[in-house]
Amino acid sequence: MGLFIEIVFLIILAIIVLINLALLKLRKGLKKIENESKLSGMEIARIISSKFCDSEPHIIKKKGLFLDHYNSNRNVIKLSPEVFDGTDMYSSLVAINVTLEIKNEKISRGNYFATFIVLISYVLIILGAFLNNSNIINFGLIVFVLAFVLVFCINTTYNKKDEIFKMLKKEKVLKPFDEEIEENLILTSLIVIARLPYGFINYFR
Numbered sequence: 001m002g003l004f005i006e007i008v009f010l011i012i013l014a015i016i017v018l019i020n021l022a023l024l025k026l027r028k029g030l031k032k033i034e035n036e037s038k039l040s041g042m043e044i045a046r047i048i049s050s051k052f053c054d055s056e057p058h059i060i061k062k063k064g065l066f067l068d069h070y071n072s073n074r075n076v077i078k079l080s081p082e083v084f085d086g087t088d089m090y091s092s093l094v095a096i097n098v099t100l101e102i103k104n105e106k107i108s109r110g111n112y113f114a115t116f117i118v119l120i121s122y123v124l125i126i127l128g129a130f131l132n133n134s135n136i137i138n139f140g141l142i143v144f145v146l147a148f149v150l151v152f153c154i155n156t157t158y159n160k161k162d163e164i165f166k167m168l169k170k171e172k173v174l175k176p177f178d179e180e181i182e183e184n185l186i187l188t189s190l191i192v193i194a195r196l197p198y199g200f201i202n203y204f205r
Helices: 002-030 041-052 081-085 089-100 105-131 133-156 161-171 178-186 200-203
Strands: 058-061 069-071 076-079
Touching: 002 089, 002 133, 002 178, 041 058, 041 076, 041 081, 041 089, 041 161, 058 081, 058 161, 069 089, 069 105, 069 200, 076 081, 076 089, 089 178, 105 133, 105 200
Parallel strands: 058 076
Antiparallel strands: 069 076
């Protein structure tokens, strides 16, 4: 049983690494494409949040690759400097995905909870290693796997995407807005999976 858990854990780590590599490649390509609306990530976040949020969220700038996120507890959108100030397609798509978490509280709270679960898994793994107890280590690995499953399930189901695409076209925050951009919008939503191993850093920022 322990070997099976370790194999599943390693497979998930490999998937996360591949997603990170794919997103880095996508990021490089999208940063070369200018959003013709000329809106920065911060401006896009403010426009979209006004559609879904009764209380306007604070939008702040925080360093960290793929650490852009919405904190529903504090009603704060945290964007990296390149996304906050950027007017390229990467900045725009990330800002949109982060802000859309306001629309779906289950996704926002699920992502927040998953990062907490990952932190617990690390504590268990370290504790098990310190006590030389394989059962505790394996339990920590299981907890990490469960966190991955949770994040994967809630974020790969792109709820009401047609409704979202219609809203984005109406607000004209993305120019051009074609099928390729729609696909890239969905792909950039995988950032929450890419940052899963270190997303708990957001608790301390």
